[in-house]
Amino acid sequence: DGGITQSPKYLFRKEGQNVTLSCEQNLNHDAMYWYRQDPGQGLRLIYYSQIVNDFQKGDIAEGYSVSREKKESFPLTVTSAQKNPTAFYLCASSIGARGKIGELFFGEGSRLTVL
Amino acid sequence: EDQVTQSPEALRLQEGESSSLNCSYTVSGLRGLFWYRQDPGKGPEFLFTLYSAGEEKEKERLKATLTKKESFLHITAPKPEDSATYLCAAFTGGGNKLTFGTGTQLKVEL
Numbered sequence: 001d002g003g004i005t006q007s008p009k010y011l012f013r014k015e016g017q018n019v020t021l022s023c024e025q026n027l028n029h030d031a032m033y034w035y036r037q038d039p040g041q042g043l044r045l046i047y048y049s050q051i052v053n054d055f056q057k058g059d060i061a062e063g064y065s066v067s068r069e070k071k072e073s074f075p076l077t078v079t080s081a082q083k084n085p086t087a088f089y090l091c092a093s094s095i096g097a098r099g100k101i102g103e104l105f106f107g108e109g110s111r112l113t114v115l
Numbered sequence: 116e117d118q119v120t121q122s123p124e125a126l127r128l129q130e131g132e133s134s135s136l137n138c139s140y141t142v143s144g145l146r147g148l149f150w151y152r153q154d155p156g157k158g159p160e161f162l163f164t165l166y167s168a169g170e171e172k173e174k175e176r177l178k179a180t181l182t183k184k185e186s187f188l189h190i191t192a193p194k195p196e197d198s199a200t201y202l203c204a205a206f207t208g209g210g211n212k213l214t215f216g217t218g219t220q221l222k223v224e225l
């Protein structure tokens with residue numbers, strides 16, 4: 001079955017530590033995205049990538065970093081510079097064509113808690 | 116600034132009691148309006164895309180409609196399994212960016 005796999009599902013981090021969230025897709029989609037979801041707020045875009053070896057900042061990129069070395073993979077690192085990292089993180093992909101740009105396929109999410 | 120507002124925040128229905136969820140948007144140059152369903156602790160699942168005013172899409176008990184200012188998600192004769200949070204998002208042409216609303220949490224009771 002095609003889909004998006006995020007890991008880990010739950011992650012606990014001590015303050016000052018960097019953590020990396022994994023996102024793998026086998027849908028052969030060009031575009032991949034990272035969103036953050038907090039209670040009472042809409043999904044907010046952290047980073048997105050339309051093609052391998054290229055990515056752009058979203059609305060809340062500060063304190064995060066990404067890489068896109070392979071089409072299938074788009075890992076997100078939450079660095080110690082992120083002031084409030086406790087949140088539900090969602091990875092998504094899309095075909096990338098303009099007409100389908102909003103038809104996102106999401107992973108199951110990773111819940112990060114800072115202790 | 117692009118804005119998407121959903122109402123109500125929460126809605127409780129009895130099984131079979133039809134209702135509508137609202138998604139109003141203030142964006143420059145709407146290129147698409149999208150509806151998603153999200154179950155607790157899961158990622159959103161894509162439901163519908165609407166591109167122009169007057170367009171309608173249907174799937175089982177759900178029907179999405181679009182006007183120039185808002186979209187509605189009509190739920191006909193809902194069942195408990197329709198309980199979820201429903202998100203809408205507006206895409207504007209200025210880049211690969213969707214603006215999401217905060218969602219309507221729907222609970223359908225027996």
